Amino acid sequence: GAVVSQHPSWVICKSGTSVKIECRSLDFQATTMFWYRQFPKQSLMLMATSNEGSKATYEQGVEKDKFLINHASLTLSTLTVTSAHPEDSSFYICRPEGGLYTEAFFGQGTRLTVV
Amino acid sequence: GNSVTQMEGPVTLSEEAFLTINCTYTATGYPSLFWYVQYPGEGLQLLLKATKADDKGSNKGFEATYRKETTSFHLEKGSVQVSDSAVYFCALSRSLNQGGKLIFGQGTELSVKP
Numbered sequence: 001g002a003v004v005s006q007h008p009s010w011v012i013c014k015s016g017t018s019v020k021i022e023c024r025s026l027d028f029q030a031t032t033m034f035w036y037r038q039f040p041k042q043s044l045m046l047m048a049t050s051n052e053g054s055k056a057t058y059e060q061g062v063e064k065d066k067f068l069i070n071h072a073s074l075t076l077s078t079l080t081v082t083s084a085h086p087e088d089s090s091f092y093i094c095r096p097e098g099g100l101y102t103e104a105f106f107g108q109g110t111r112l113t114v115v
Numbered sequence: 116g117n118s119v120t121q122m123e124g125p126v127t128l129s130e131e132a133f134l135t136i137n138c139t140y141t142a143t144g145y146p147s148l149f150w151y152v153q154y155p156g157e158g159l160q161l162l163l164k165a166t167k168a169d170d171k172g173s174n175k176g177f178e179a180t181y182r183k184e185t186t187s188f189h190l191e192k193g194s195v196q197v198s199d200s201a202v203y204f205c206a207l208s209r210s211l212n213q214g215g216k217l218i219f220g221q222g223t224e225l226s227v228k229p
Binding site: 004006009034041042043044046049093095103104105106107108109111 | 149156157158159160161164204208216217219220221222224
């Protein structure tokens with residue numbers, strides 16, 4: 001299957017600071033990137049969808065100015081949580097899509113804890 | 116709209132017990148159906164899939180059959196192991212790999228005791 005690399009796997013930051021999460025597709029070109037967040041014991045909730053070189057489309061209720069998504073290349077997308085607050089603490093997972101694959105591949109996830 | 120409903124967890128079983136995790140869906144047309152597994156602290160891994168009615172997906176002893184008449188895709192395994200302890204997600208997509216969204220169920224936590 002496809003190789004997806006997401007970093008960091010966990011991060012702790014102070015309130016008010018920003019955190020950047022990277023997602024790389026190592027062996028295929030990701031024309032589309034999906035970003036999810038997952039609260040403990042809950043399902044994945046889609047936050048936004050981005051196409052390479054275009055602005056991301058955010059799901060209802062997701063603040064685009066808080067969760068900045070950059071998808072400037074076909075192998076890298078970043079999610080920046082700006083001015084993080086404790087309620088942003090969550091598990092964030094990326095899903096790049098592209099190429100000829102007919103199944104979904106996910107990043108390993110990033111556990112963000114804001115203190 | 117499209118949706119997926121799974122049986123609530125947690126499900127606790129003894130090793131070698133039979134497993135069923137129910138999944139039903141609501142969708143227009145003919146979606147593809149998936150089961151994903153998430154081990155603690157990790158992302159999701161595809162467990163199995165089915166793309167049309169009556170297809171049976173299978174992997175690592177797990178099976179699920181796409182039943183259009185009952186709009187179901189129940190996950191089964193004849194004999195679970197401690198290593199199967201994880202959270203299982205049922206999902207559907209109308210156009211995967213074409214920018215189509217994956218719609219997830221709420222997840223079912225499975226705990227297998229020795």
